Amino acid sequence: AQKVTQAQTEISVVEKEDVTLDCVYETRDTTYYLFWYKQPPSGELVFLIRRNSFDEQNEISGRYSWNFQKSTSSFNFTITASQVVDSAVYFCALSERVYSGGGADGLTFGKGTHLIIQP
Amino acid sequence: ETGVTQTPRHLVMGMTNKKSLKCEQHLGHNAMYWYKQSAKKPLELMFVYSLEERVENNSVPSRFSPECPNSSHLFLHLHTLQPEDSALYLCASSQDSGSLGEQFFGPGTRLTVL
Numbered sequence: 001a002q003k004v005t006q007a008q009t010e011i012s013v014v015e016k017e018d019v020t021l022d023c024v025y026e027t028r029d030t031t032y033y034l035f036w037y038k039q040p041p042s043g044e045l046v047f048l049i050r051r052n053s054f055d056e057q058n059e060i061s062g063r064y065s066w067n068f069q070k071s072t073s074s075f076n077f078t079i080t081a082s083q084v085v086d087s088a089v090y091f092c093a094l095s096e097r098v099y100s101g102g103g104a105d106g107l108t109f110g111k112g113t114h115l116i117i118q119p
Numbered sequence: 120e121t122g123v124t125q126t127p128r129h130l131v132m133g134m135t136n137k138k139s140l141k142c143e144q145h146l147g148h149n150a151m152y153w154y155k156q157s158a159k160k161p162l163e164l165m166f167v168y169s170l171e172e173r174v175e176n177n178s179v180p181s182r183f184s185p186e187c188p189n190s191s192h193l194f195l196h197l198h199t200l201q202p203e204d205s206a207l208y209l210c211a212s213s214q215d216s217g218s219l220g221e222q223f224f225g226p227g228t229r230l231t232v233l
Contacts, residue, residue, distance in 0.1 A: 004161070035221065043207060045224035091162065106152055106164030106175060107222060 002027045002096045006110035013082055014118050021077040021113045023092030029053075034068065034075045035093040035107060045091070051075065079115075087117045122146065123225035125210050131231045132200065140195040140228045142210030149214065151193040152222065153185060156207040168193060200232045 003026040013019050025034065036048040049059065051068050059066045063083075067076045079086055093107040123144045132138050144151065153165040167175035168187040182204075184196040193210055207229050211222040 037224075042226060043209075043229070044226040045209065045211075047221045047223065050221050093162075106154075106167050106177075107162075108164075109162040111159070111161045 002029075002032075002094050002108045004092050004094050004108055004110035006090075006092055006113050008113045009111070010114040010116065012116040012118060015084055016081050018078060018080050019082050019115065021079075021090050021092075021115065023075045023077065023110060025073050025075065025092070025094045027073075027094060027096050029096045031096075033095045035095070036066065036075075036077050037091045037093060037109075039089040039091060039112070041088070048077075048090075082115075082117045084117050084119050087115060089114045123210060123212055123223050125208075125225035125228050127228060128226065129229045129231075131233065132197070133233050134200060134202070136200075137196070137198040139197065140208055140210075140230075142193040142195075142225055144191055144193075144210075144212040144223070144225075146212055146223060148212040148223075149190050150212060151187060151190075152211040152213075153193065153195055154209040154211065154224075156209060156227070158206075162209065166195075197230075200230075202232050205230055205232045 005024045008022055011019060032053045034051045037045045038048055039045050049066055056068050056070055063080045065078045075092060089112045091112045092110045095107050126141045130138060150169045152167050155163045155165055164177050165179045166173060166185045171187045171190055182199050186194040207227045209227045210225040213222045
């Protein structure tokens with residue numbers, strides 16, 4: 001069975017500090033996809049990134065960066081120079097099954113990390 | 120409207136009521152999902168529809184009944200719910216290629232069962 005663990009329930013930092021959100025996953029499959037979503041107070045989940053299991057390159061998008069390491073089954077998310085608007089709950093998610101020619105699958109989510117950026 | 124919309128945004132119902140949650144996606148996607156988000160628990164996948172056919176039901180109680188009349192609309196019919204069913208219910212959609220595509224989420228319906 002697949003599982004996603006976000007050990008940090010809540011993190012509080014002062015604005016402009018860097019912060020890393022941890023995500024560890026378990027899967028028996030060799031083909032899988034990892035995601036990060038942001039959930040601001042409004043409630044809507046906002047897609048941030050998708051990474052497939054064959055691509056271990058780290059990715060940077062503005063102040064956001066992701067470190068994918070298959071050896072440790074981790075997919076950590078770092079925010080550099082954090083801002084108050086980054087305050088939200090962040091979810092890491094895993095999708096294990098891949099269908100070709102149709103079909104769909106749901107995501108397995110971690111419990112989320114509540115990030116608080118203080119001004 | 121664009122993206123994924125859900126109505127109502129908030130719903131309070133008694134245990135004997137019957138109500139329905141509605142989800143509509145304007146993205147041309149073929150797959151739609153219902154998730155439940157309870158306090159201090161991970162989001163739980165409830166139902167998956169692909170091309171209007173249910174492809175997954177994660178052991179959800181029968182008091183939750185989904186309906187997908189077309190690829191743009193998804194309903195969740197509720198009847199004789201329990202207080203522990205109070206949660207945020209999120210709808211999502213994606214292209215019909217399994218986990219290759221990202222899922223786009225609606226704002227959710229905050230359900231309170233009295």
